[in-house]
Amino acid sequence: MSVLTLRLAGPLQSWGSSARFTRRTTESAPTKSGVVGLLAAAAGIERGDDAALAALAGLRFGVRIDQPGSRVRDFQTAHHGDTGASMPLSERFYLADAVFVAAVAGETGLLTRLHAALRAPVYPPFLGRRSCPPAQPVELGIRDGASLHQALADEPWQAAAWYRRRHRGEATVSLTVLREADEKEADADYQRDQPLSFSAEQRRHALRTVVSRTVTVPNPDAALRQAVRPRHEPFDALEESV
Amino acid sequence: MNRFYLDVHALQTVPPSNLNRDDTGSPKSSVYGGVPRARVSSQAWKKATRDYFKSESLLDPSELGVRTKKVVEVLADRIHERDETIDEADALELAAEVIAATGLKIEVPKRKSSAKKSAAEGEGDEETQDALPQAKYLVFLSARQLDGLARFAVEGAADIAGFLKDKENKARVKQIADTRHSVDIALFGRMVADATDFNVDAAVQVAHAISVHRVDNESDYYTAVDDRNKDSEPGAGMIGTVDFNSATLYRYAALGVHQLAANLGEGLREEESEATPVRRAAEAFVQGFVESLPTGKINTFGHHTLPDAVVVKLRTTRPISFVAAFEEPVRGDLGGHMSEACARLAEYIPDVERAYGDEGSTLTWVLRVGPNTRKLAGIGTESRNIGELVASVGQAVAERLEKPE
Numbered sequence: 001m002s003v004l005t006l007r008l009a010g011p012l013q014s015w016g017s018s019a020r021f022t023r024r025t026t027e028s029a030p031t032k033s034g035v036v037g038l039l040a041a042a043a044g045i046e047r048g049d050d051a052a053l054a055a056l057a058g059l060r061f062g063v064r065i066d067q068p069g070s071r072v073r074d075f076q077t078a079h080h081g082d083t084g085a086s087m088p089l090s091e092r093f094y095l096a097d098a099v100f101v102a103a104v105a106g107e108t109g110l111l112t113r114l115h116a117a118l119r120a121p122v123y124p125p126f127l128g129r130r131s132c133p134p135a136q137p138v139e140l141g142i143r144d145g146a147s148l149h150q151a152l153a154d155e156p157w158q159a160a161a162w163y164r165r166r167h168r169g170e171a172t173v174s175l176t177v178l179r180e181a182d183e184k185e186a187d188a189d190y191q192r193d194q195p196l197s198f199s200a201e202q203r204r205h206a207l208r209t210v211v212s213r214t215v216t217v218p219n220p221d222a223a224l225r226q227a228v229r230p231r232h233e234p235f236d237a238l239e240e241s242v
Numbered sequence: 243m244n245r246f247y248l249d250v251h252a253l254q255t256v257p258p259s260n261l262n263r264d265d266t267g268s269p270k271s272s273v274y275g276g277v278p279r280a281r282v283s284s285q286a287w288k289k290a291t292r293d294y295f296k297s298e299s300l301l302d303p304s305e306l307g308v309r310t311k312k313v314v315e316v317l318a319d320r321i322h323e324r325d326e327t328i329d330e331a332d333a334l335e336l337a338a339e340v341i342a343a344t345g346l347k348i349e350v351p352k353r354k355s356s357a358k359k360s361a362a363e364g365e366g367d368e369e370t371q372d373a374l375p376q377a378k379y380l381v382f383l384s385a386r387q388l389d390g391l392a393r394f395a396v397e398g399a400a401d402i403a404g405f406l407k408d409k410e411n412k413a414r415v416k417q418i419a420d421t422r423h424s425v426d427i428a429l430f431g432r433m434v435a436d437a438t439d440f441n442v443d444a445a446v447q448v449a450h451a452i453s454v455h456r457v458d459n460e461s462d463y464y465t466a467v468d469d470r471n472k473d474s475e476p477g478a479g480m481i482g483t484v485d486f487n488s489a490t491l492y493r494y495a496a497l498g499v500h501q502l503a504a505n506l507g508e509g510l511r512e513e514e515s516e517a518t519p520v521r522r523a524a525e526a527f528v529q530g531f532v533e534s535l536p537t538g539k540i541n542t543f544g545h546h547t548l549p550d551a552v553v554v555k556l557r558t559t560r561p562i563s564f565v566a567a568f569e570e571p572v573r574g575d576l577g578g579h580m581s582e583a584c585a586r587l588a589e590y591i592p593d594v595e596r597a598y599g600d601e602g603s604t605l606t607w608v609l610r611v612g613p614n615t616r617k618l619a620g621i622g623t624e625s626r627n628i629g630e631l632v633a634s635v636g637q638a639v640a641e642r643l644e645k646p647e
Contacts, residue, residue, distance in 0.1 A: 011274045011452050011565055047443075072272050074283060075265040089265075096273040119598075120245060124447055124496055124561050131284035133449050133496065135566040137598045160569055162276045 002108040003151035004115055005140040006035070007158050009099040012072070013127035014092065017193045017205075022090040026128065028068065029178055031193035032061040033205055034128045035102045038138070039114050040198070044122030048199035056114075057195050059104040061208075062179025064152045064215065067159040069098025094132070099163075101140070101155050103179075105148040115139055152177050153215040164221040171222045174214045181209040246642055247561040248497040248524060248635065250531055252549035253454070253583050253615075255490045258462075259545035261536040262286040268459050268485040272452055275569040280453040280489035286536045287493070288430055288448050291527075294534035300526040301425050311376040313383055314338050314348060320392035321399075328399055336395045338375050339402045343412060344391070344419040347378045383419065390418035425523040428505035429497070445502035446495060446527060447561070453489035454568040454583045461485050484542065490579035492568055493549070495531050496561035499524060499639060517643040525636040528554060529628060532609075550580050551618055552609040553587070554631065556638050559600045564590055581614040588617040605638055607631055 014026040015034045036056050045052040074092040104111070118125065118139040126132050143151045157164065157173060167173055181188035194208035260269045262282045272281040295301055310316060317337035322330055341348055350373050383391070394415055398405030405411055431444030461483045468479030503520045532552050540546070555562075567590035572582045595601055606622025609631045625631035 009566075010563070011272060011279075012450055070273050073264075074270065076283070076285060078285075094272075097276065119559060121560050122245065123443070123501065124247065124498060126447065130444065130447055131450055133447060133494065133561070133563045135563055135569070136594070137560065137562065160275065162570060166276075 001105060001145065002111050003103050003105045003143045003146050003148055004111040005143065005151055005155055006038075006102045006104075006118075006138045007099070007136070007140050008035075008102055008127055008134065008138060009067075009158070009160070010127050010132055010135040012094040012096055012132045013069075013098055013100075013129075014094045014132060015128040017191060022088050024090065024092045026071070026093045026095055027191075028095070029063050029065055029176075030100050030102050030128065031191070032057075032180075032208055033193040033195040035061065035063075035104070036195050037198060038125045038127075039104070039117070041123035042117040042121035042125055043114060044117070048197070050197045050199065053195060053198060055110060056104075059106040059110075060148050060180045062103050062105075062148050062152050062177060064101040064103075064155070065098075065176045065178075066101055066157060067097070067099035067163045069095040072096045092129075094129075097160075099158050099160060101152060101158055103148055103151050103155075105151070108142070108144065111142055115142055148179055149177070149213070149215075152179065153217070155217075157217045157219060161221075164219060167219055168221050170219055172216045173219050174216045177213045177215050178210050179213070181211045185209075185211050187211060244558070244642060244645065245500045246556060246558050248499055248528070248639070249553075249555040249557065249561050249563075250493075250495050250497075250528055251553040251555075251564055251587070252493040252532055253490060253551040253580060253587070254451075254493060254547060254549040255578075255580055256488060256545045256547055257543065258460075258486045258488045259543040260484065260486045260539040261545065262538050263485070266485075269487050271457070271459065271487075272450070274452055274565075275571050277456040277571050278458060279455075279571075280457040280487050280491065282451040282491065282536060284448040284450050286538070287451060287495075287531075287534070288446075290534040290536045291448075291530040292426060292430060294530045295426060295526055298530075298533075300530055301522065311378075311380055312374070313346070313377050313381050314341055314375050316383075317341060317388055317391055317395070320388050321395050324392050325396045325399070328396070332399075333395075334374065336399060336402055339406060340391055340395045340415060341377070343406045343415045345416060346381060346419075348375045349378055350375050387419055387424070391415070394418055425506065425519065425526065428502055429523055429527055443501070443505075445498045445505055447498075448495040448531075449493075449563060449565070451491040451493040452565070452568075453487075454492050454586075455490060455572040455574055455579050457487050457489050459485050459487045484539070486539075486543065490572070490574075490583055492565055492583070493531075494563045494565060495527075496563075497524060497527055498561075499556075499642070503643065517640040520643055521636045521640040524639045525632045528635050529632045532628065548611075549609075550611045551584055551587070551615045552628075552631065553591070553618070553621060554607045554609075554635055555604055555622075556635065556642070557599065557604040559598070559604075562594060562598065564594065566590070566594075578614065580612075581617075584610075584615045585617045588621060591621055607634060 008030055015031045016024055017027050017031045040053055040056055072094045074094060076090045076092060125134055125138055127134055188209035188211045190207045191210050192205050192207050194206040196204040196206055262270050264270050270281045270283055272279050314337045318333040321328055321333040321336055429446045463483050465478035465481045502523055506519050532549060564587060567586045572579050574582055607625055608618055608622045609625045610618050
């Protein structure tokens with residue numbers, strides 16, 4: 001078993017799990033269906049090829065929120081191509097300026113193939129919506145033998161430089177990890193983003209478990225500041241005078 | 243199939259303008275690098291690109307699609323044109339049968355306002371006009387697809403119901419509707435909600451354009467005089483505000499050339515090389531995306547500009563957006579935003595290509611205007627003008643397509 005980790009960053013992302021019709025919302029973190037879709041697209045799995053999709057959907061999934069971003073509402077109008085009549089207005093929500101680490105755990109051979117596919121994808125990757133290309137290549141690497149949780153805990157902090165600077169007073173930062181539950185974990189919530197089919201006729205999703213955990217990672221930009229901070233030990237002075 | 247992508251990157255300055263507004267009338271915005279930015283949505287620029295195809299006749303109109311519910315009428319016209327012995331009423335019936343056979347759901351629309359109208363006018367004529375069947379959704383059928391369907395309908399005109407019962411014909415009509423997609427649809431996709439086997443996944447991915455620098459929207463307060471007011475009625479005839487901003491935008495789009503080739507199917511004309519339609523579509527895409535401009539409030543602001551710098555890449559690995567070069571907002575306190583934006587790109591592109599690209603197989607072209615863009619000079623093959631850029635990209639696409647795997 002191995003874990004493939006991805007860095008999901010870009011000006012805009014949008015991860016809907018219950019969005020239909022004219023109001024297209026986004027979750028605050030990437031969904032399993034979104035990330036599996038990204039991997040399936042890279043591997044060239046066609047819509048409707050549910051058998052090929054099942055292998056990917058069987059991977060265990062988790063995500064770490066490295067930089068939460070903010071919500072942007074997009075208002076969209078459309079007009080009839082011939083008559084110019086207005087079509088229903090729609091609202092789309094995006095996460096702007098966010099950075100996530102997503103991870104999938106499973107059989108090493110499959111992850112190696114997916115890792116290669118991300119570097120030369122059949123269909124280009126996007127962050128939940130076609131109009132949201134990633135800002136940089138998404139794959140980080142494969143961790144052999146690691147657990148899903150450990151891989152997400154070990155990955156260095158991926159937040160942008162400006163965001164890390166804002167937190168330079170903190171030697172470590174604690175980040176939320178949302179991942180599929182282990183068998184023993186009883187405090188799981190459910191989210192309907194376990195993909196069953198991406199076929200154009202009928203997209204289907206099942207429920208999946210989600211547990212929320214916190215991991216603490218070092219802040220690389222804090223180290224310098226800490227080194228120059230003067231040591232403050234008031235009792236030293238007392239000892240000298242004794 | 244050789245797998246390759248065409249990336250188009252453009253830096254474009256727009257003066258005070260409101261290209262693409264939200265429901266409050268303000269220009270759309272976003273946040274990136276922790277600061278507010280101007281944003282132009284991907285769909286706004288896609289529409290501008292499609293409109294540009296038409297207005298500039300970048301492609302033969304017969305290769306562009308029309309988006310309409312009235313496919314039955316459109317097809318009936320074609321049938322009638324093709325065979326004038328079929329009168330209009332028969333053509334409509336034929337068209338309805340054929341469209342239904344393709345799997346598209348059609349219905350006779352309910353009349354609302356027109357019911358009142360025809361009642362007022364007391365005419366039965368209106369009614370038949372209104373009762374024409376329509377597709378339930380907006381449908382794109384390329385001119386070529388319509389021609390194919392019209393030919394099919396004429397062939398089976400004698401007994402269309404019987405003709406369509408034949409299994410082979412049934413498969414054929416579906417196939418006509420599903421292949422030979424117009425270039426427009428092959429590039430940008432199609433929206434059909436119920437006949438999903440016609441759906442074409444767009445070969446083009448367009449990102450939202452965002453400013454490379456911090457942008458706060460501004461508000462223009464205006465007054466207008468009523469010329470007919472007398473001296474006893476001083477004051478403005480009307481007052482109001484218009485929101486606007488000005489920005490140097492980073493624009494990015496990627497075209498999966500292999501996907502485009504698959505969407506287009508075989509050569510559109512028999513005598514053509516197989517690569518020809520793909521090449522022409524790729525050329526139209528590059529030119530259309532670079533030169534088009536959303537027209538929101540264009541008569542108020544006259545924001546007609548073109549990109550100062552364009553970088554095009556043809557690559558065998560993944561498409562790469564260079565937007566991260568502008569995550570740290572450009573300050574522009576030394577001579578505007580364009581110069582610094584170009585310097586950023588000139589530094590970022592070689593870096594990201596070294597780390598993730600395949601320098602051996604990647605081709606790069608640059609088109610640039612003015613001294614501010616000088617830093618981009620060494621980044622790729624320089625084109626003197628857009629025509630030269632488009633032609634060399636098209637030629638490279640054709641060569642790659644014809645190269646044996």
